[in-house]
Amino acid sequence: xxxxxxxxxxxxxxAARLSQELAxxxxxxxxxxxxxxGLYTGGVWLAETLAEQLGLGAPGVLDISxxxxxxxxxxxxxxxxxxxxxxxxxxxxxxxxDDILQTGxxxxxxxxxxxxxxxxxCVELAVLVDRGERQLPIxxxxxxxxxxxxxxxxxxxxxxxxxxxxxxxxxxR
Amino acid sequence: MSTPHHPQxxxxxxxxxxLTLEGLPREILTSILDNAAPFLAVAEREIKKVPLLRGKxxxxxxxxxxxxxxTTFEIAAKRLSADIVNLNISTSSTAKxxxxxxxxxxxxxxxxDMFVVRHASSGAPFLIARHLANIGRNDIHIVNAGDGxxxxxxxxLLDMYTIRHYKGGFEHLRVAIxxxxxxxxxxxxxxxxxxxxxxxxxxxxGPGTLLPHDCxxxxxxVYHDIREGLRDVDVVMMLRLQNExxxxxxxxxxxxxxxxxxxxxEKLALAKPDAIVMHPxxxxxxxxxxxxxxxxPQAVILPQVTFGIAVRMAVMSMxxx
Numbered sequence: 321x322x323x324x325x326x327x328x329x330x331x332x333x334x335a336a337r338l339s340q341e342l343a344x345x346x347x348x349x350x351x352x353x354x355x356x357x358g359l360y361t362g363g364v365w366l367a368e369t370l371a372e373q374l375g376l377g378a379p380g381v382l383d384i385s386x387x388x389x390x391x392x393x394x395x396x397x398x399x400x401x402x403x404x405x406x407x408x409x410x411x412x413x414x415x416x417x418d419d420i421l422q423t424g425x426x427x428x429x430x431x432x433x434x435x436x437x438x439x440x441x442c443v444e445l446a447v448l449v450d451r452g453e454r455q456l457p458i459x460x461x462x463x464x465x466x467x468x469x470x471x472x473x474x475x476x477x478x479x480x481x482x483x484x485x486x487x488x489x490x491x492x493r
Numbered sequence: 494m495s496t497p498h499h500p501q502x503x504x505x506x507x508x509x510x511x512l513t514l515e516g517l518p519r520e521i522l523t524s525i526l527d528n529a530a531p532f533l534a535v536a537e538r539e540i541k542k543v544p545l546l547r548g549k550x551x552x553x554x555x556x557x558x559x560x561x562x563x564t565t566f567e568i569a570a571k572r573l574s575a576d577i578v579n580l581n582i583s584t585s586s587t588a589k590x591x592x593x594x595x596x597x598x599x600x601x602x603x604x605x606d607m608f609v610v611r612h613a614s615s616g617a618p619f620l621i622a623r624h625l626a627n628i629g630r631n632d633i634h635i636v637n638a639g640d641g642x643x644x645x646x647x648x649x650l651l652d653m654y655t656i657r658h659y660k661g662g663f664e665h666l667r668v669a670i671x672x673x674x675x676x677x678x679x680x681x682x683x684x685x686x687x688x689x690x691x692x693x694x695x696x697x698x699g700p701g702t703l704l705p706h707d708c709x710x711x712x713x714x715v716y717h718d719i720r721e722g723l724r725d726v727d728v729v730m731m732l733r734l735q736n737e738x739x740x741x742x743x744x745x746x747x748x749x750x751x752x753x754x755x756x757x758x759e760k761l762a763l764a765k766p767d768a769i770v771m772h773p774x775x776x777x778x779x780x781x782x783x784x785x786x787x788x789x790p791q792a793v794i795l796p797q798v799t800f801g802i803a804v805r806m807a808v809m810s811m812x813x814x
Binding site: 391402432 | 507524527528530531532533534535538539540542543544545546810811813814
């Protein structure tokens with residue numbers, strides 16, 4: 321029997337509390353030109369929640385399907401969505417928002433998408449959970465929960481949104 | 494020799510080549526249309542380019558003249574960051590006597606990833622696809638950019654995209670295809686796609702000499718009177734009069750054709766008030782369509798061109814993936 325290296329995580333995590341924690345980290349560092357940009361799909365939901373908590377305008381959205389580095393292995397994502405940063409990102413303070421940070425490849429692709437829209441003054445990263453196992457030199461400036469040791473490979477952490485808009489973080493074992 | 498049931502699908506049911514819309518499952522047609530939408534957004538950016546097909550080599554093989562289709566494939570490939578090479582067939586080795594398949598073998602040796610093929614002979618892209626399978630090159634993909642009178646699948650797809658964009662769906666529509674059906678690979682692709690996508694009533698309208706004699710077998714209603722045929726339709730798809738494919742007395746003069754079959758405002762008024770008018774281009778003003786109609790708000794001919802690039806980007810990405 322394989323014993324997971326990670327301490328047991330509950331099957332569901334309180335995403336509402338985690339997103340409040342994330343908003344609290346971001347709030348003192350807001351600037352007049354801060355703009356949130358969420359990554360499909362979980363990051364968009366989270367960005368919408370954060371924007372409401374922080375009193376910011378509607379967040380931008382990015383789909384990284386056309387910038388992936390694994391087209392040959394995985395093919396084109398089913399029905400990619402149009403990207404729309406929402407504002408003129410030139411000289412803006414952008415906070416990229418995603419639900420889970422793992423290898424860093426998604427963020428690498430997101431940075432490339434973003435820079436095809438302009439030249440932001442700076443870009444930061446906010447994530448709900450950092451599950452480690454980075455394959456690229458990428459770090460989150462804002463993170464509500466950092467796992468101290470890696471989850472078993474087959475376990476997926478997934479952000480879900482209920483009918484009433486409530487966020488839930490679920491661990492698929 | 495046994496040929497697979499779907500020469501354009503791989504073993505997992507994914508698109509391997511795009512040769513014809515006939516027999517393509519509805520899910521695949523729909524997924525191409527769905528995938529095209531975000532590519533449309535890419536074209537509206539200042540940097541109209543994504544790195545999706547970086548490093549892929551695509552060859553435009555046009556054995557028959559075309560400006561628009563060749564250019565839109567070229568733009569689509571460039572916006573996907575692929576390297577596209579236009580082969581000028583009329584001055585190439587084909588003119589010196591090289592066979593089609595020898596040309597293909599040579600381009601394979603140059604590490605091609607995709608061929609976009611237009612040919613005056615129906616079935617030429619199928620021949621190339623079978624050849625690639627025979628030599629074990631399933632990694633190379635073919636897009637049919639029009640073969641003889643047979644098929645022009647990307648045109649059919651961009652037409653479906655246009656209809657869905659303006660009409661929201663297919664299940665409630667009455668669609669008329671007007672003009673030279675006999676010589677039209679576009680019409681054949683349109684009929685196949687409209688049928689698969691569930692359009693309940695497809696009408697073809699044209700003179701007897703320009704309709705295939707067994708037209709009704711395709712499940713369409715045949716009209717020899719344009720006024721009767723246009724009544725209450727939601728979509729009017731005009732076809733170009735293909736003078737270059739005609740030999741013999743199929744037609745009176747272009748002026749006479751216009752008088753009877755040309756789309757004028759007066760005839761269009763018989764269709765639904767919100768009917769859209771489509772045309773695959775190039776337009777023959779004053780032959781199949783009156784200028785006043787071609788330039789009217791009901792005409793969606795230029796949006797068709799814009800959608801065509803996004804649809805071709807979607808097809809190329811799905812094939813190369």
